[in-house]
Amino acid sequence: MTEETRQKNELEENKIDEIREKIKIIFLIINWNGREKIERCLASLRKHLADLNHKILVVDNYSEDGSCELIRERFPEVWLLINPKNLGFARAANRGINYLKEKEVVFDYLCLLNNDVELRDNSFIRLIKFMDENKEVAACLPALLDRKDKPQSGIAGFNLSLRTAWNHFFFLSIFFPLIYKGLYINQNYFYQKRRLVEVDWLTGAALVIRQSSLVKAGPMPEYFFMYAEDLAYSEQLKKAGKLIYYPGAKVYHLQDEKEKEHYQTKWLDSSFDWFLLKKNGLKKTEKRLEKLSFWSRVNLLILKLIFLGGLGLRCVGYYLLEIGLKDQRAKIKTKEMAFYISHLLKTFLKRNLKSSMQIN
Numbered sequence: 001m002t003e004e005t006r007q008k009n010e011l012e013e014n015k016i017d018e019i020r021e022k023i024k025i026i027f028l029i030i031n032w033n034g035r036e037k038i039e040r041c042l043a044s045l046r047k048h049l050a051d052l053n054h055k056i057l058v059v060d061n062y063s064e065d066g067s068c069e070l071i072r073e074r075f076p077e078v079w080l081l082i083n084p085k086n087l088g089f090a091r092a093a094n095r096g097i098n099y100l101k102e103k104e105v106v107f108d109y110l111c112l113l114n115n116d117v118e119l120r121d122n123s124f125i126r127l128i129k130f131m132d133e134n135k136e137v138a139a140c141l142p143a144l145l146d147r148k149d150k151p152q153s154g155i156a157g158f159n160l161s162l163r164t165a166w167n168h169f170f171f172l173s174i175f176f177p178l179i180y181k182g183l184y185i186n187q188n189y190f191y192q193k194r195r196l197v198e199v200d201w202l203t204g205a206a207l208v209i210r211q212s213s214l215v216k217a218g219p220m221p222e223y224f225f226m227y228a229e230d231l232a233y234s235e236q237l238k239k240a241g242k243l244i245y246y247p248g249a250k251v252y253h254l255q256d257e258k259e260k261e262h263y264q265t266k267w268l269d270s271s272f273d274w275f276l277l278k279k280n281g282l283k284k285t286e287k288r289l290e291k292l293s294f295w296s297r298v299n300l301l302i303l304k305l306i307f308l309g310g311l312g313l314r315c316v317g318y319y320l321l322e323i324g325l326k327d328q329r330a331k332i333k334t335k336e337m338a339f340y341i342s343h344l345l346k347t348f349l350k351r352n353l354k355s356s357m358q359i360n
Helices: 003-017 035-048 067-074 088-102 124-133 162-169 187-192 211-217 229-237 257-261 266-280 294-325 328-359
Strands: 023-031 054-060 079-082 107-114 137-145 197-199 206-210 242-253
Touching: 023 035, 023 088, 035 054, 035 067, 054 067, 054 088, 067 079, 079 088, 088 107, 088 229, 107 124, 107 211, 124 137, 124 206, 124 242, 137 187, 137 211, 137 229, 162 294, 187 242, 206 211, 211 229, 229 266, 266 294, 266 328, 294 328
Parallel strands: 023 054, 023 107, 054 079, 137 242
Antiparallel strands: 107 206, 137 206, 197 242
């Protein structure tokens, strides 16, 4: 850590040392080169949560776009902790949580909040009231909407298994959400019905965690740089109580359109790594296929085929919409699905060829 960074962090420590009363909720935001996003996020919290006893801690992963300078200038009430490098989401979050513990900050709830999330009303307060009234709930997630006011996919669901993957990728949990449990819930259904649901995992985009549950769960697992840490951490939180999707409150997850164009495939790789980790207890699953049992290999192959089949069906469906209705969004989704399929096939062939060479 540079001397400048150390001195800036010392200034933030003095700010935190002044806090002695109990805080209702602390928003912990991880930022990395997200100057415009963090500005909108903090401005929305200031506007819509004025009546809520809250504080904000931003853990910055050594941004170089002026994020920290902006926060100090425009949001002096925000606590800012600067890392010496990009630590990824989980390590940065753990550092923030440990920092609060070291400073003996007392609070009821902590909210892990993405820097691209915004509030547009004060419905978030209803979620806090719900948790106040339901002590058995360890963590809670509001509805996540996109720029067009539509519920996003992939925000919560059930444990990754062959069954939940099948139910999702072959539309059973989408068309029959109350009967079949899928890897992802059909948020559109539960949001429209305003029906809360107990799940096995919740995304960390706007995750509210009870302080006592935070202690019981322990630190966020750091063996995933990003994506699968939601699944891993939720498993720890479940030991402390229920995980609830709560559509009575809503936030807007405004993912950058330019970022979405660079289709992320890490979620696929991380999903398979988590599947192997659950099956075999391996801390690092990449490039260790030789340590897997025969049945683990078979299960992994079946899982990949399920993903491949489901993505293939979606690719065909979007393509038909594209050529039939000249739908521009369908065209983008067709490219996205094709990209995922290509990545799956490439990694599948690469790992299996390597495995065959090792056997020979």
